[in-house]
Amino acid sequence: MFFSEYFFVNEGPAQAIIGIFQSTSTAGLVSYIELSLYYALFAVWLLIPLYYFKIGNFWALYIAAGFFGIATEGVVIPLIFTESLSWPALSWHVIADVLLGWYLMRRILIKNSMLFTIMASISLGLFWAFWASWSHISDLPFILSPGQFTVYALITSAGLITGYVLLNFLRKTEFTPQKTEVVFFSVLTLALWLLMLSEQGIQLLVMNPRNSILLVIYLGIAIYTLYSYRNIAQEEKILYLFRTGIAWWNMLILLLMPLSASGAYYFVYHYQIYPPTGLIVTLLHSSSHIFLGISLFMVWRQIVQARHNI
Structure with a gap:
């Protein structure tokens, strides 16, 4: 949810969070809770394919992540029907949400390496600062002052870090959905x-x-x-990544992300540095097609080789 909604400051959910500290209204908090429940449902449509298809490598994960993107942009909002199937469903949500925020960050955190976590946190923070200067809602390029952005970054990052902590706490609980649970979530999604x-x-x-x-x-x-x-998968399931514990101090290092973002945003704001967001979107859009093609090729090559060896 963080990379989908709060890495931007120019969308409705981000505006609702900003409203929490700009007024006494509780609408922002209600919006955050509602959005969290929706994304919990969307995440189910990542976890179930990962479990059922025994996903064990990056290329199969890339294909499976598309189910999450489609659920996010096509169940409660009609974006995949009215605008585009690939952006952001099969591009941003797959690349940023699943591959970066869920998979890659988990692999970095379970290393319990201070250097790796520091590098990842600062890199994300610097990109966030530049990405946050883009706005298509207002004619003004910046909708937040540096002070406001700092508060916003800390609040939203706290939610992200809390999510990582909860995943770490529940790491020994294996995800094994029962048929009744799959039916329940299917009916709920359809409704x-x-x-x-x-x-x-x-x-x-x-x-x-x-x-x-x-x-x-x-x-x-x-x-x-x-x-x-699924019929030839022999690798260890990607879901098993979550069995490895993460040191508490490694979670604290993640605070460098909002802190570095806030520091960089100060210069972005005062020197009016605008990132080529249109170019970035185009690159993500195009690369998603390329990676999908590569993923299909790599998975089918693995399938053909496995069948040939039988």
Whole structure:
């Protein structure tokens, strides 16, 4: 949720958080809780494919992460139908949320290496400072003063670090969803999607028919590929990464992310340094297509080799 919503300061959820310390309204807190519940549901559609398809390598993870992106942008909001299937569902959410925030950061943290955690935290903080200078809501390029951004960065980072702490605390609890649980989340997801569809109108599905067709094609290819991979998977499951404990001091080092972001944002703000956000979005968009193609190739090569060796 952090990388989806709060790495930006120009979207509604971020504006709600900012409203918490700009007024006495509790709307921001309510929005945060509501969004957390939604993302808990979206995360289920990452964990279930990881478990069911026995995902054990980076390339299979990249394909499976698409289910999370589609759930995020297509269950309670219609972005994959009205705008684009690939941005941000199959690009930002896959690359930033799953690969960076969930997978790569976990691999760094379980090393319990002060150097690695410091480098990762500062790098994310510096990028955050530049990314936060972009705004398409207001004509003004900066919507937060350096002081306001510091408070915002600390509040939202506290939520991220708390999430990492909870994952570490629950690391010995193995994720083994029962059929009844899968059915429950499937029904809940379908109900929310139908509710969204009733509000937006059934014409939503044909408003941009290309997106709907691409969605069906993607789901078909992804499910068939991962099901074939499941039958030959021999690597240790990626979910087992969470069994390794993380030192408490390693979690504290993550505070360098909001602190370095706040320091860099001061210079970005005063010297009006604008990142080429359009170029960054284009690169992420394009690279997601390339990585998806590579991932499909690598997984199918593994499948063919395994079948050949039988």
